[in-house]
């Protein structure tokens with residue numbers, strides 16, 4: 402089944418597909434961050450690349466979404482982890498046959514005392530150390546496959562690495578742009594490496610992007626300096642709130658067209 406957020410593009414005869422497997426959500430709760438990031442599948446250069454993997458709670462849905470496309474974990478050739486926060490890296494171990502690519506700067510950060518010093522509580526240290534052993538280093542401008550390039554976007558963490566599909570101006574920004582709200586204001590939040598660098602990264606994106614896939618929001622276009630979302634967002638939460646009720650109470654949060 403084709404998904405509404407899928408972006409198909411053809412550049413110089415190369416067909417690339419950008420397919421949002423799990424949709425990001427720009428929400429926080431009284432219990433902390435949901436951590437629901439965009440998990441994106443890219444087919445380019447004859448290879449299948451996964452950009453970010455979500456957190457452990459995403460694992461079953463991630464496998465289901467892959468299965469719905471006729472894919473299993475062994476079909477993924479490349480896994481790029483934008484940065485070693487729990488909500489982006491905790492399913493990387495599923496893809497045992499894939500090359501794992503992480504920025505060497507982010508690996509160095511996650512496996513040091515620097516997150517603690519910066520008040521960054523989101524690094525799953527034991528997991529990050531294991532991934533650091535397996536990862537190949539990724540640097541700004543590296544051509545990964547087909548037309549997919551690495552794009553260094555520091556600020557949220559020192560080594561955050563996005564992807565750039567130059568032909569169509571698509572930037573997979575991860576948490577250098579967590580949502581369109583902060584991008585529209587050029588006002589990044591949660592800058593564990595530094596707000597100046599984070600703003601600079603947003604400006605770099607604004608200079609080249611026609612479409613931004615943020616860390617935790619719908620993909621959006623920038624048209625004449627204005628944000629135009631691609632597709633809608635819908636999250637449903639159900640809660641077993643009382644034994645006398647027939648079943649759970651369901652809550653729905655949505656914006657824009659039905660995804």
Ligand SMILES: [Zn+2]
Nearest residue numbers: 484486557576
């Ligand atoms: Zn993060």
